[in-house]
Amino acid sequence: MMRRSASSTRPLSLLKEEKGLPMPSSARPSPRGVARQIRRKWPLYLLLAVVSLLLIGKFSSSSKPTSSPYSSTFKYGLSDVGEERREAAAPVKLEQPPDELLMAEDDLALQVEDPVLSPEELARATANEAETAASREAAKTEQLQAMIWFLYHGGVLPSIIPTKMSAKEWRDELGEAWEIKKTSAGTKHAQADSYSTEGEMPELFPGGWEDESKLRTRVTVFSKSYCPYSRRAKGIIGKYDLDPPPFILELDHRPDDMDAIQDALYSLTGRRTVPNVIVDFEPIGGSDEVATLHGEGSLEKKLLRGQTKFVFNANGELESHEI
Secondary structure, eight states, X not given: OOOOOHHHHSOHHHHHHHHTOOOOGGGSOOHHHHHHHHHHHHHHHHHHXXXXXXXXXXXXXXXXXXXXXXXXXXXXXXXXXXXXHHHHHSOOOXXXXXXXXXXXXXXXXXXXXXXXXXXXXXXXXXXXXXXXXXXXXXXXXXXXXXXXXXXXXXXXXXXXXXXXXXXXXXXXXHHHHHHHHHHHOOOOOTTOTTOOSSSOOOOSSXXXXXXXXXXXXXXXXXXXXXXXXXXXXXXXXXXXXXXXXOEEEEGGGOTTTHHHHHHHHHHHHSOOSSOEEEETTEEEESHHHHHHHHHHTOHHHHHTTTOEXXXXXXXXXXXXXXX
């Protein structure tokens, strides 16, 4: 009876595997089997991946970069450029001034404080301030009088702020504007009866013009024809018998210099709006102020100042009183 060899008892698949022969398709691992193994062992694979990443990070942080003579050149392109950049980035050290030049804030405040004045010095300083303020107001009054006189004769006001110059300089500016008007065309103002449209226009500021302006323009109202407040102020002033009548300038009828007039009025009177009532070349206010003065009875004294008023006394006799 013949015996089988040990190799003959092995499965055919193992023999083919040992001899390198192709295995049957049923013996090869299927994709489903591989996927099934991965699903069963994915926690192990994830743990191995995390441990590998931790080990790589630890070794990379512990390893120190080796210094190289070309490191600065590699970083900045050239070693010289690297040195210049490092020097520029270095903080600048300021030299400390000597102690005798240092001053505390309290000492500085003491030096800035005004010195204590004696009663005589304080009185002189107060008097000087009052004199300066009075001269400034007097200059504004002169400038306002010259501007009203200029406008009364139909001049077109230039765009110049009068308070930036003296009263004489302001009159010179108005005189130059008047000369330009004379050379262009001579026009007659509605209230300038003595001026003729024929021939040469007279000089704007002749001798005695101040007294003449006090007679003709001592009461002036800067108004706008459509403004209800202007109509209210003009109505109150119209209740008084003024001779000559007030000089009323409707700014909305003067498009060429309306803004310049309002700017000049703001500079001289502190009021740019209308109405702006001027009595004896001093501003008394607008519509509300005029109504208040009229209610108090003091507006009559301002408007009729220097005029003669005739009243009957208790005996029925007519008496004259200078207001």
